[in-house]
Amino acid sequence: MKTAQPILELTRGRVVEAIHLGSIAIVDSTGKLLLSHGDPHTVAFLRSSAKPFQALPFVERGGVEHFNFTQSELAISCASHETAQLHLDTVRAMQAKIGIQEDDLQCGAHLPGDAAMLRMVIKQDIKPTANFNNCSGKHTAMLAHAKMRGLPLENYLDQVHPIQQDILATFSEMCGIEKEKVELGVDGCSAPNFAVPLLNAALGMARLCDPRGLSEARATACRKITSAMIAHPEMVSNYGEFDCELMKAGAGKIITKRGAEGFQIIGLMPGVYGENGVGIAFKVIDGDASRMNDDLESSARVRPAIALEILRQLKALDDTQLKSLAKFGPAKQLKNHRGLVTGESHPVFNLFA
16 A cells, blocks of 8 residues: 555645545456556455445356346445445345344444434434344345255355355456455454455456356346346445445446445446446545534545546546536535535546556
8 A cells, every 4th residue: 555646635724734645456357457546456355345245146047047136136235335224124024035034133232324324313213223234134135044054144255154255256257366365354344355456356347347258147247237237226335325325326337335443445347448347446545434424424625526436537437427417526525514615636646547
């Protein structure tokens, strides 16, 4: 991370008050590094950006059909949902189909990100449970995978569990890196997580969007996942959240998945930027902690702006699409609590080949 470069700066008056650093890798589905900024070899944990890959072996083995999951249910399996009521209802419906209980989930609980649900939790003094965790869809799908194969449920998060070994093997194959070179860690939800160079993570996303050359079963599974995320972006995050709104604006051509600590992954379908699918992975070095406004709405100030600037430079979004996403960036006015303009945040990088 020592070669990370400035990616976003914030001004107050005429003075640059803060600078965020990061690295970006843009790779096509053949493995070619197209463009980058900073160090595309930066090793970083994908965190929740790994979720589509974690769902992939379950889908490839026929899990969607086995449990008759809907596209909404598949989408929330790849999600960092915000615990809106529709997310809780969807996860509970999945658990009923599988025949498991909420108590089977080992992800822990946390407060909801959805503002309406957060107000309800506070006013009614509700104690969040495992389904409130924004990873509960992923964990429910992991348990479904284990139950479908007759494997133990009580240790489904152990790195040596066949489900986790399947996920690691699939992830390494998609990202073009040997399993032994994937750095392993424990995620915030207690599931295994993976750190790889940005260019490998980008390759995995490019292949997810453009699975030509993969086995028929895997290619079909990739298409089911991307189709579900595109059809139900509100399940991947929430209405009004950046991932959801970008996929809506992308009109079937873009998928995206945020990760904690400043990670973001984006996929472009074939034809958006060249004839092959393209994957974009970037890491904000300081972690890009989210901020909550007076309406209890949380947002990140760096990743959405960087994502939009990358897509602007690639011409992957037209002016109309960019205008519809303007509240996220790339450049934004900064205001104080009285609503007075104090400065601006804006990207400060140019992608290079």
